[in-house]
Amino acid sequence: MEDLKSRILALQKISAGLEPTPSQRDNYFNEVNDYSNSFLNGLSTSGTYSPEKVRHEAFALGKEPKSLEKILRIFEEEVAGKGIKPASGGYMGYIPGGGIYASALGDYLADITNEYAGMSFASPGAVAMEHELLNWMKSLFGFPESAVGNLTSGGSIANLIALTSARDKHKIKGATIEKSVVYLSPQLHHCNLKALRIIGLEDVIIRELKLDEGSRIVASDLKQKLEEDKAAGLNPFLLIASAGTTDTGAMDPLNELGEIAEANKLWYHVDAAYGGFFILSEKRKHLFKGIEKSDSLAVDPHKGLFLPFGLGAVLVKDREAVFHSHHRSANYMQDAVENDSEINPADVSPELTKHFRALRLWLPLQLHGIKPFVACLEEKLLLTVYFRERLEEKGFALGPEPDLSVSYFWWPLSENETNFNKKLLKEIHNDGTVFFSSTNIEGCFVIRMALLAFRTKIEHVDRAVELLDKARNRLLGRL
Numbered sequence: 001m002e003d004l005k006s007r008i009l010a011l012q013k014i015s016a017g018l019e020p021t022p023s024q025r026d027n028y029f030n031e032v033n034d035y036s037n038s039f040l041n042g043l044s045t046s047g048t049y050s051p052e053k054v055r056h057e058a059f060a061l062g063k064e065p066k067s068l069e070k071i072l073r074i075f076e077e078e079v080a081g082k083g084i085k086p087a088s089g090g091y092m093g094y095i096p097g098g099g100i101y102a103s104a105l106g107d108y109l110a111d112i113t114n115e116y117a118g119m120s121f122a123s124p125g126a127v128a129m130e131h132e133l134l135n136w137m138k139s140l141f142g143f144p145e146s147a148v149g150n151l152t153s154g155g156s157i158a159n160l161i162a163l164t165s166a167r168d169k170h171k172i173k174g175a176t177i178e179k180s181v182v183y184l185s186p187q188l189h190h191c192n193l194k195a196l197r198i199i200g201l202e203d204v205i206i207r208e209l210k211l212d213e214g215s216r217i218v219a220s221d222l223k224q225k226l227e228e229d230k231a232a233g234l235n236p237f238l239l240i241a242s243a244g245t246t247d248t249g250a251m252d253p254l255n256e257l258g259e260i261a262e263a264n265k266l267w268y269h270v271d272a273a274y275g276g277f278f279i280l281s282e283k284r285k286h287l288f289k290g291i292e293k294s295d296s297l298a299v300d301p302h303k304g305l306f307l308p309f310g311l312g313a314v315l316v317k318d319r320e321a322v323f324h325s326h327h328r329s330a331n332y333m334q335d336a337v338e339n340d341s342e343i344n345p346a347d348v349s350p351e352l353t354k355h356f357r358a359l360r361l362w363l364p365l366q367l368h369g370i371k372p373f374v375a376c377l378e379e380k381l382l383l384t385v386y387f388r389e390r391l392e393e394k395g396f397a398l399g400p401e402p403d404l405s406v407s408y409f410w411w412p413l414s415e416n417e418t419n420f421n422k423k424l425l426k427e428i429h430n431d432g433t434v435f436f437s438s439t440n441i442e443g444c445f446v447i448r449m450a451l452l453a454f455r456t457k458i459e460h461v462d463r464a465v466e467l468l469d470k471a472r473n474r475l476l477g478r479l
């Protein structure tokens with residue numbers, strides 16, 4: 001026994017290294033805080049993209065501990081200094097995230113307290129906070145209180161949960177799969193197609209719907225395809241629309257689609273991961289009419305509410321459909337289950353243990369109120385209009401007027417247009433001051449501008465236009 005005790009005490013001395021003293025904590029915190037401040041203060045001049053390669057050896061895990069100073073230097077050089085800098089206002093590629101400061105404080109507290117956010121029994125406060133946020137989202141999108149929801153890591157998992165529920169509600173399994181039909185836009189985010197595969201629906205029939213000139217689903221095409229499929233004895237069961245497509249920010253005609261879905265008993269899912277929170281803008285609210293008809297929707301605070309990456313949300317009206325796949329119990333969970341009076345996040349998601357995500361949204365909403373979020377969304381919409389006007393002045397060709405804050409442009413040429421625009425984008429990437437990504441629209445290479453980073457201001461747009469103008473002139477000079 002004595003020997004056992006002394007071995008334990010010897011180990012305890014070493015493991016105590018994991019618990020810094022109060023003054024060590026202060027030192028660590030101050031060092032990280034100093035670095036964070038210099039990162040944030042330098043954002044306006046530090047560029048948005050660096051194609052420089054990472055030195056993998058810098059991450060090697062040595063056996064001996066390193067000083068925090070050294071660790072922060074590696075972080076600064078190899079992580080923060082390379083690739084895309086999503087925290088920068090110059091980030092206008094893909095779908096920008098944000099990274100509002102108050103969320104980081106929420107994450108800090110979540111990590112310090114390490115609340116167990118998967119079950120109400122373990123952390124009734126964390127779960128109540130998650131429910132409060134989900135209830136707020138239900139009211140935004142016209143969902144009934146009886147709907148269930150979950151805070152996920154992002155849009156992909158939110159869509160996965162919704163599509164799993166659709167599958168279970170319509171009992172799509174076994175021989176039914178090959179006769180079952182899903183209707184969607186060719187512009188739908190690919191995570192939905194991934195989700196269908198993950199949930200065993202690789203062999204369903206996918207009907208891509210026609211799009212109008214603004215890349216929105218043509219509702220009459222859905223009607224026609226449904227009639228044909230029903231006449232052929234198939235089993236239409238799911239319609240997926242987008243409230244803001246990734247490529248061009250298009251809003252599908254949600255109301256018309258909702259009516260057709262209802263009349264044909266389809267599960268109606270709306271992927272609002274990018275565009276959803278634009279419902280807060282009085283000027284765009286009308287585009288969301290009909291979203292309340294959906295059976296489920298996905299929406300991402302780490303996009304439209306400018307949070308750091310790591311927060312999506314799903315809402316589903318039919319709770320039994322969600323529980324079918326996600327609700328399980330086990331002997332080792334019996335205390336937690338006996339005591340649950342609220343819906344447990346673990347019963348609405350593939351996750352059991354989950355990061356206490358609610359705090360990174362709840363804290364900023366409490367601290368700032370909703371007004372600056374709405375203003376920031378309105379600002380991005382106006383900046384998109386301004387950007388397009390400035391590009392047009394410079395002679396660039398523009399895609400159609402966007403519904404939201406994603407749009408595209410290219411330099412028009414009668415020959416080698418794609419090649420030229422690829423080179424133009426490369427020049428911008430090499431410069432690194434701002435960052436755009438690209439896509440293909442009807443087979444043509446175009447440059448995308450996605451304005452959603454909360455730090456994107458008019459000066460970033462002006463800088464981007466100047467850079468594009470100069471790069472275009474340089475390349476034309478070389479032709």
Ligand SMILES: Cc1ncc(COP(=O)(O)O)c(C=O)c1O
Pocket residue numbers: 095153154155156157189191242244245246271272273274275300312
């Ligand atoms: C419309 C849409 N849906 C889903 C996703 C996937 O979301 P996440 O990257 O958060 O998993 C995205 C990502 O950009 C998106 O734009």
